[in-house]
Structure formats: C-alpha cells, structure tokens
Amino acid sequence: MLLGQVAGKVWATKKSPALTGQAFLTVRVGERLLVCADCVGAGEGETVLVATGGAARVAAGAELPIDAAIVGILDES
Amino acid sequence: MLLGQVAGKVWATKKSPALTGQAFLTVRVGERLLVCADCVGAGEGETVLVATGGAARVAAGAELPIDAAIVGILDES
Amino acid sequence: MLLGQVAGKVWATKKSPALTGQAFLTVRVGERLLVCADCVGAGEGETVLVATGGAARVAAGAELPIDAAIVGILDES
Amino acid sequence: MLLGQVAGKVWATKKSPALTGQAFLTVRVGERLLVCADCVGAGEGETVLVATGGAARVAAGAELPIDAAIVGILDES
Amino acid sequence: MLLGQVAGKVWATKKSPALTGQAFLTVRVGERLLVCADCVGAGEGETVLVATGGAARVAAGAELPIDAAIVGILDES
Numbered sequence: 001m002l003l004g005q006v007a008g009k010v011w012a013t014k015k016s017p018a019l020t021g022q023a024f025l026t027v028r029v030g031e032r033l034l035v036c037a038d039c040v041g042a043g044e045g046e047t048v049l050v051a052t053g054g055a056a057r058v059a060a061g062a063e064l065p066i067d068a069a070i071v072g073i074l075d076e077s
Numbered sequence: 078m079l080l081g082q083v084a085g086k087v088w089a090t091k092k093s094p095a096l097t098g099q100a101f102l103t104v105r106v107g108e109r110l111l112v113c114a115d116c117v118g119a120g121e122g123e124t125v126l127v128a129t130g131g132a133a134r135v136a137a138g139a140e141l142p143i144d145a146a147i148v149g150i151l152d153e154s
Numbered sequence: 155m156l157l158g159q160v161a162g163k164v165w166a167t168k169k170s171p172a173l174t175g176q177a178f179l180t181v182r183v184g185e186r187l188l189v190c191a192d193c194v195g196a197g198e199g200e201t202v203l204v205a206t207g208g209a210a211r212v213a214a215g216a217e218l219p220i221d222a223a224i225v226g227i228l229d230e231s
Numbered sequence: 232m233l234l235g236q237v238a239g240k241v242w243a244t245k246k247s248p249a250l251t252g253q254a255f256l257t258v259r260v261g262e263r264l265l266v267c268a269d270c271v272g273a274g275e276g277e278t279v280l281v282a283t284g285g286a287a288r289v290a291a292g293a294e295l296p297i298d299a300a301i302v303g304i305l306d307e308s
Numbered sequence: 309m310l311l312g313q314v315a316g317k318v319w320a321t322k323k324s325p326a327l328t329g330q331a332f333l334t335v336r337v338g339e340r341l342l343v344c345a346d347c348v349g350a351g352e353g354e355t356v357l358v359a360t361g362g363a364a365r366v367a368a369g370a371e372l373p374i375d376a377a378i379v380g381i382l383d384e385s
Contacts, residue, residue: 024078040247049266053131055288103157168349189310261340302327306320306321
C-alpha cells in the first residue's frame with residue numbers, strides 16, 4: 001500500500017454508472033496525485049493508506065471500475 | 078485512478094477483433110501518454126478520470142484486451 | 155494502453171512450454187523496452203498499441219505467462 | 232518481487248474492517264516507501280522480499296484489500 | 309515482459325510456506341533489481357525474459373505469492 005495525504009475532492013457528474021454515489025478524494029503520493037475511492041471517511045490533510053489495483057475492488061466489496069482506494073487513516077503520532 | 082487531459086484520438090484499422098467499434102482516446106497523464114477506451118463520451122481537452130488495469134475491463138463491462146479506460150469527466154470548477 | 159514502436163524480434167529457444175510458437179517483438183515505449191506477444195502481425199518500425207497486465211492474456215485468448223501484447227497497429231496519418 | 236528494508240510500523244485505528252488485526256510494516260524499496268502486510272514476522276532493519284499486487288493476496292491466503300506483502304526475510308550473508 | 313540480466317541468487321530461510329523449494333534469482337532490469345521465480349533454469353549473466361504480475365503465477369502453474377518469473381532465456385546472437 002502507499003502512504004499519501006488527502007489533498008481534496010473530485011467531482012464528476014458524467015461518469016460510469018457503477019460509480020454513482022462513490023466519493024472520490026485526491027491523494028498526494030510523493031509527486032503523484034491519485035484519485036481514490038474513499039472507504040473509510042478520510043478528510044483533507046489526513047495521512048492515509050492507499051490500496052491499488054485489484055485490492056481497491058476488494059476494499060470496495062464490489063467489482064467497481066476503480067484501481068485505488070483509501071483503506072486506512074494513519075493514527076497521529 | 079489517474080487524472081489526465083484528453084489529447085486526441087487513435088485510429089487502428091488493424092487490431093484485435095475484440096476491439097472492433099471501441100473508441101480510443103489519448104490522455105496525457107503528467108508526462109505519460111496513455112491510450113484509453115472511452116466509456117463516457119469524453120472530448121478533446123477535457124480533464125478525465127482514468128481507471129487502469131482490471132478496473133478498465135470492469136468499466137467496459139466485458140473482458141476486452143484493454144488496460145486503461147476513461148470512467149469520468151471532471152466537472153469544470 | 156501504451157503507444158510504442160516495434161524495435162525488433164526476440165528469440166528464446168529455452169522458455170516456458172506455454173510460450174512455444176508465440177512470436178515476441180521488442181517495443182520501445184518512451185525510454186523503456188518491452189517484450190510483447192504479437193497478436194496482430196506487427197512489423198518493425200510500426201507504431202503499435204500495447205496492452206499490459208491481464209489485458210495481454212485477454213488479447214491472447216489464453217492464460218499464457220505474458221504481461222504485454224500488441225493489440226493494434228496505428229494507421230499512418 | 233522487490234527487495235527492501237523494514238523501516239518501521241504503521242498504526243491505523245480507522246481502517247477497512249477486513250484489515251483488523253493485520254500487522255503493517257513500512258518497507259523502503261529504493262527511494263519508495265511501501266506499506267506491506269507482514270506474512271513472516273519481519274523486524275525493523277531486516278532485508279525482506281516483497282510481493283506486490285495479487286501476489287500479496289495469495290500470500291495472505293485471503294481476499295484482503297492489500298497490494299503488498301512481506302513473503303520472505305533474506306538470510307544474512 | 310521485461311528484458312534483464314541474471315545477477316545472482318537470493319536465499320530466504322524464513323518465508324511464506326508456499327515458496328518452499330522455489331528458486332529465486334535477482335534480475336537487473338535497467339536500474340531496478342527484481343527478484344524472480346526461475347521457471348526455466350537460468351544462470352548468472354544470462355539475458356532473460358521476465359513476466360510480471362499475474363503472468364508470473366501463470367508461469368509457475370500455481371497460485372504462488374510471486375509477482376515476477378523468468379519465462380525465457382534469450383538466444384545468444
């Protein structure tokens with residue numbers, strides 16, 4: 001999994017029907033910006049754990065057309 | 078998913094039979110150029126959400142030989 | 155999918171039995187060189203569409219141990 | 232698989248329910264930091280073998296939302 | 309698939325039970341070092357064809373926790 005920081009939200013009115021109602025957050029992972037399905041209710045600025053590929057669909061519990069999902073929020077240390 | 082900008086179209090008369098009738102767009106993602114199946118009717122210059130790997134086949138709703146698909150068009154802000 | 159240019163052929167007498175009879179071409183994708191199963195009869199110098207990961211096996215129509223396949227030849231413009 | 236060095240632990244109280252009880256270690260692989268499920272009881276500073284993608288779920292023996300797992304500890308030489 | 313050169317062997321006494329008896333070789337692919345299951349009996353210094361992701365498990369003929377496998381040895385030219 002990757003560690004990243006939630007940067008903001010993404011709004012896409014026109015999208016694959018299967019994605020209706022799914023919240024998407026942008027997560028900064030090093031120099032890359034990934035758009036992730038949010039499975040844990042993460043908020044802007046939080047450090048999160050991102051699962052990619054098939055793991056994102058396992059996290060969503062459904063065969064959604066997603067390849068990245070937030071699966072954990074790191075405890076503040 | 079990745080954020081990118083639709084750069085143009087790709088035409089391939091000679092291709093895998095399973096790809097017949099499928100529209101392909103080039104999408105600029107950072108410095109990379111990806112060829113994506115278009116599942117939402119995106120147009121040149123639009124900022125889109127690209128799903129990769131198995132997620133692209135989920136988006137297409139069929140086991141097509143594709144590894145990238147446009148699954149959303151970002152709302153203009 | 156990736157856009158690349160066919161650079162040459164690869165010969166491997168000693169290989170996984172499942173790959174017997176399969177043609178392999180080297181394709182230059184940016185600065186990387188990928189070895190791809192050829193599903194469309196591509197020739198040296200042609201610009202091709204490369205499908206990666208599970209999409210390559212979908213293109214081959216069989217569970218071959220391959221992770222990249224040429225699935226289209228770009229029309230000359 | 233990738234070779235990396237265990238850098239530390241990751242704590243996430245808020246996470247996907249399927250990840251409850253799973254230990255996660257950060258592993259430095261070149262310049263990247265990966266968070267990996269630990270399948271072999273690795274400790275900080277050890278050089279480990281990391282399996283990625285679907286291989287991580289095979290290692291865990293369950294469809295967990297993980298995309299990286301430590302599957303071996305290198306013998307000291 | 310990737311082209312690389314076998315650099316050496318990897319020994320891991322402590323590993324996932326499913327990997328018992330499996331030979332692992334390090335393969336240099338550009339600037340990266342991959343650890344690969346050896347499916348063809350490759351030797352140090354040989355130029356090999358590496359299949360990644362699910363293709364490695366297809367090559368092994370079993371659901372092993374591996375994401376890279378040597379599937380061919382290039383003929384010397």
